[in-house]
Amino acid sequence: MKKKLIEVAIPLEAINTASIREKSIRHGHPSTLHLWWARRPLAACRAVLFAQLVDDPSSHPDRFPTPKAVEAERLRLFSIIEELVQWESTTNDEVLERARAEIRSSCGEDLPHIYDPFSGGGSIPLEAQRLGLPSYGSDLNPIAVMIGKSMIEIPPKFLHQAPVHLGAGGRTSYRYAEGLAEDVQHYGEWIRQRAFERIGEYYPSVEIPVGTNAAGGKKDGKVVAWIWVRTVPSPDPAFADVEVPLLSSFTLSSKKGREVWIEPIVDKNSKTILFSIRTGGTSAEIKAAEMGATAGKRQGFRCLISDAAITYDYIRTIGQAGKMGTRLVAIVAEGKRGRIFLPANDEHERIAHSANPEWKPRLVLQGKAQVNVANYGITTVGDLFTNRQLLALDTISNLISEVKKKIESDAISRGMADDARHLRDGGAGALAYSEAVSLYLSFGVSRLADISNAHCNWSRSANQAVHLFGRQAIPMVWDFAETALFSDMAGDFRTSLNSIVKALVRLNPASEGFEVQHDAQSMSYPENAVISTDPPYYDNIDYADLSDFFFELMKRNASDIYPDIFQVLATPKNEELVASPSRFGGKDAAESHFLNGMSVAIANMARGANSNFPTTIYYAFKQSEIQAEGISSTGWATFLSAVMSAGFQIVGTWPIRTERDTGLKVGMNVLANSVVLVCRKKISTAEVITRAEFIRALKRELPPAIAELQAANIAPADMPQSAIGPGMGVFSRYKGVLESDDSPMSVKAALQLINRELDDYLGGIQGEFDADTRFAITWFEQNGLKAGDYGTANNIATARGISVESVKHAGIVESQAGKVRVLRRDELDDKWEPGTDQHLTIWECLQHLVRLHEKDGISHATSVLLKKIGDKGEAVKDLAYILYDINANKRQDAKEAIAYNALIADWTELSRQAATVYDTRGDLQQRLDL
Ligand SMILES: C[S@@+](CC[C@H](N)C(=O)[O-])C[C@H]1O[C@@H](n2cnc3c(N)ncnc32)[C@H](O)[C@@H]1O
Incomplete structure (x- = not known):
């Protein structure tokens, strides 16, 4: 059995940076095909799959006989991953082909099938397919299944085909799904035109008064949106016949210097409330406008006509009686210089209400779909x-x-x-094609419904x-x-489809894909499937409840295409693996539903997984879980136990970051809230060991594994989560570990021991440093940058000879x-x-490097310094890990911790640049200028 790269090391920093960056990419991202909650970044999925399939060089001692050769080969594989994770690489055939070739060279031409039994938004199967692997996804949820089908x-089925619409022509070649995309756009436009003929009258234009802005005087100004407010009858009996607005804010635009707000004009005699649009105003007015008709934070509202309190209880009663109304407050139109706000008018309100x-x-x-709204009488999808x-x-x-008929013909x-x-x-002819295009068109309806x-x-x-x-x-x-x-902006069917078309044209399947509906607990896997999956986690997201929003709409449009699913x-x-108390009869029952079901699903995976490859399982921490309990949180320990009892041994844990931490948290001990577990099928003859034997095994096996992690430049902040993998590898190899009282050791206790070993390891490195540096570490740990007594300093120094x-x-x-x-x-x-320092210390080397890195980041000067530091580089890096640990954990000095974390995070790139520096004389630029 060959060890795979993911079981030893991966270029985590590059993967995380690309994953974070990917979050800001909208145009053309496959996630824009259809909304799904908690998608994994494609970059991470791609890297994980690659590293799960490609052999670690240590598996080939014939080709890589020395540690140095292994290291060099690993770095070469890392550089493939570093390129592969870039968003731009998703359509770069050259980069993709390099990765595919590497996979083939490890797996042979008969490539393994990749299976994701919780496929959701389809990220994992999509990336497997991009890497040329036969790709399978399944999910319990019909909407997720449709997403999977549309992606992989x-x-x-329609690869490289020209579009069929009769206006197509002129272009001779179409790659991948470009033809399909063009048809989706074309038939979408056909629909839009007919929709305009049928219901265009319900979308009136608006007159933009002279003087409003450059568009002033325009008779048929384009409406962007109508701003409505919900109303209830005034609770004041004297005004019970007046519908009062529940405006959470009067502000329409808070753009600095261009604020726009609504001023209610209240006439008690005529019992009317009108709205005028105000611009400018004093800062007090602008501030007051933000409060709207609220009675303060979470305090309900006040009646604009009588000032009576409108409590949430009152609103609920009105809502449940079906007496909540709506009123038009303002019209947003497209002006020549941005959006303009116009007063509501009766005609527009009448037209809207006439729709039937x-x-x-x-x-x-x-x-979770009803929890915020049902109390107000909004109980069905239609009510939304x-x-x-x-x-x-x-x-x-x-x-x-x-x-659909037209497309077919x-x-x-x-x-x-x-x-x-x-x-x-399995059709791929005209009928199947018309169904395919219609499915994407129906995704356009989902997008439209969402906005x-x-x-x-x-x-x-x-x-x-x-x-x-925006939330779950x-x-x-x-x-x-x-x-x-029909605005040509968000809310237009055309705009909804545009996103889908942009995502479709970028799809570049390099193998077949299959998506089916299955419950992960009871399905059977195709033979020798390699599993990579991202299961639901506890009560984070109630996919089924939320996706009901789309279900009926999609059923209308797709039930004749996939009648079984709809x-x-x-x-x-009932089969959904979420710990939803409202669904399963309380918190405890919900938790056991989740845990039992997840254990069954994971055991099913352990049975079905190909034993020549590791299985990868994504685990999503809740932010609150990490904050409260850290690395050995109960949820995490429970999940690890479930994975082990299901028949897996855990051999790797890679923290995946999708958010760049902000402010002072950057690089501090902020644990990533997603971890990829790397598992192998457990060998059934595993033995039982004692706590002391477990600790001995940790002491023996953890240091070399941590050294590998350091060699891969795992950032110090990611080290605690990354070190769990090899530690758990020891723990889960055995049938059990017995505490001194013969009780089985809990996973939580094992996690704590692993963390302690990591600390000891970092402490132990100190012996390798020069005495001045060792003094500085101890002194800094005690005093930070503050002054301390000479006597104590002298004792510490003397103890180090x-x-x-000298220091x-x-x-x-x-x-x-x-x-x-x-200093x-x-x-x-x-x-x-x-080079000229007669009393060179590792401490100084690190401090100077950090000084330059803080100032310039990855720069020529920083790389030159790293080059000059030469073979002391590894010790300098060790010191950075130690100082990170001291600052983050013992001294709680975020700023200092960040500096060391950032240096390690950039170490790979700095070393790469340092390797290309031939002239380390600092005045190179000056000499070139001369
Ligand atoms: C975390 S999501 C997967 C997200 C996916 N990796 C992505 O990037 O979009 C978990 C999925 O598990 C599905 N699920 C929940 N219970 C299931 C079950 N019993 N069998 C199969 N799928 C289930 C949910 O519908 C959801 O799509």
């Missing part, structure tokens, strides 16, 4: 929309079923097989509507933005008037040269 199963849809989703909201929005969704859905006239075979039956519902906030800072699922719940909103369907009334809930004078001579400390203090980096001589 459908595009390979024939269809409304009736599915009752459940769990205005009538005009429902009319739009209904009209477009009808048109999708109409256009166009495809036949373009020569596609008229074989009447459905996609679900066109009565729970979309108006972002006052960005001046745009915010889509519904449906929020209650008091004032909402109703986007305009024969149910709602997304399956030197004097304080002073080395340029590490200042010693005067009976006090000793470590700050800014006090060091910036002309310092390691």
Whole structure:
């Protein structure tokens, strides 16, 4: 059995940096095909799969006989991963082919199947397919299954085909799914035009008054959105016949210097509340506007006409009686210089209210989907929309079923097989093609529903509507933005489809893909499947409840394509592995449902997994879990236990970061909230050992593993989570570890011991340093940069066989008037040269390196210094780990910790650049200029 790269080391920093960067990429990202919650970054999935399949060089002693050769080969593989994880590489055939060739060279031409039994948004199967591996995904949820099919199963069926729409022509070649994408766009446009003919009257333009801005005087100004507010009858009996608005804020735009806000004009006599649009105003007015009609934070509202309190209880009663209304507050239009805000008008309000849809989703909201809204009488999916929005969704859905026939006949006239075979039956002819295009069109409807519902906030800072699922719940909103369907902006079907088209054209499948609906607990895997998966975690996200929002819409559009999947009334809930107390009858019952089910699913994986490869399982911590309990949190320990009892041995744990920590937390002991577990099938003859034997085994096996991690430049902040892997590798190899009282050692206790060994390891490195550096470490640990007594300093120095004078001579400390203090980096001589320093210490080398790195980052000067430090580099790096640990854990000095973490994070790149430096004389630039 060959060891795989992921069992030893991966270039974590590069993977994490690319994963963080990927979060800000929207255009063309496959996640824009359809919303799904908690997707893993593609960069991480790609790197994990690669490292899971490619042999670690230590598996080939014939080719890499020495540690040096192994190290060099690992670095070569790292550089492939570093390139592979870049977003730009997702469509770079050369980079992808290099990675595929490497996989083939480790696995042979008969490539293993990759299987993800919790495929969700499809990230893992998609990346497997990109790497040329036969790719399988399954999920319990019909929406996830549709996403999976749209990503990995459908595009390979129509690879490199030209579009079928009759207007296509001129272009001779289409790659991958480009033709399909063009058809989605074309038929989407066809639908939009017909939708305009049918319901365009419900989307009036607006007159922009003269003087408003450069667009002033325009009769048919384009509406971007209508801002509505929910209303209730005034609780004051004297005004019970007045509908009062629940405005959470009067602010419409908070852009600095260009604030726009609503001023309610209240007339008690006529019992009216009108809204005028104000710009400018004093800062007090602007501030007051932010409060809207609220009575203070979480205090409910106040009646704008009588000032009576409007409690949430009152609103709930009104909502549940179906008496909550809506009122138009303002109209947002497109001006020549950005968005402009116009007063509401009766005509626009009347038109909106005249919409009368024939269809409304009736599915009752459940769990997290209803928790914020049901109390207010919003109990079904249909209740989340205005009538005009429902009319739009209904009209477009009808048109999708109409256009399907047209696509089929166009495809036949373009020569596609008229074989009447459905996609679900393996068809790839005209009927199947029409179904494929319709499925993507129906994704456009989902996107539209997400940005066109009565729970979309108006972002006052960005001046745009915010889509519904910014969070993993449906929020209650008091004032909402109703986007305009034919605006060519967010809320237009065309805009929704554009994102889908952009994602489709970038898909580049290099193998077949299959997505099916399965419960991970009861499915059987294809023979020899390599498993990589990202299961749900506890109660983080109730996928089924949330995805009901899309279910009925998609069922309308896709049930004739996949009738088996859509024969149910709602997304399956009972088998879903989430610890949802409301669904499973309380917290304890929910927890055991999750744990038992997850154990069954993982045991199923352990049975089905190919024993020649490790299995990778993503684990998502909750932020609160990490903060409260750190590395040995109960949830994490429980999950690890479940994985081990299911028949796996854990051999690696890689922290994956998807968020750049901000502020002072950067690089501090902030644990990543996602870890990739690397598991191997457990050998059943495993023996039982004692606690003492376990500790001995840790002491023997952990140091070389940590040294490998350091050699891979795992950042100090990621070291505690990364070291769990090899530590757990020892623990889980045995059938059990017995405590001194013969009770079995808990995973939590094992995690604590592993962490302790890591600390001891870092402490133990000190013996390798020069005595001055060892003095400085101890002194710094006790005093930081503050001055301390000479007497104590002298004792510490003497114990190391030197004097304080020696450390002073080395340029590490200042010693005067009976006090000793470590010099700050800014006090060091910036002309310092390691080559000429007669009393060179590791401490100085590190401090000078950090000084330059803090100033310039990865720069020529920093790389030159690293080059000059030469073979002391490894010791310098060791010291950086130690000082990180002291600052982050013992001295709680975030700023210092960050400096060391950042240096290690950039170490790979600095070493690479240092290797290319031939002339280390600092005046190179000056000489070149001359
Ligand atoms: C964390 S998500 C996967 C996300 C995915 N890796 C991505 O990047 O988009 C977990 C998935 O498990 C699915 N799931 C929950 N219970 C399941 C079960 N019993 N069988 C199969 N899938 C299940 C959920 O529907 C959800 O899509």
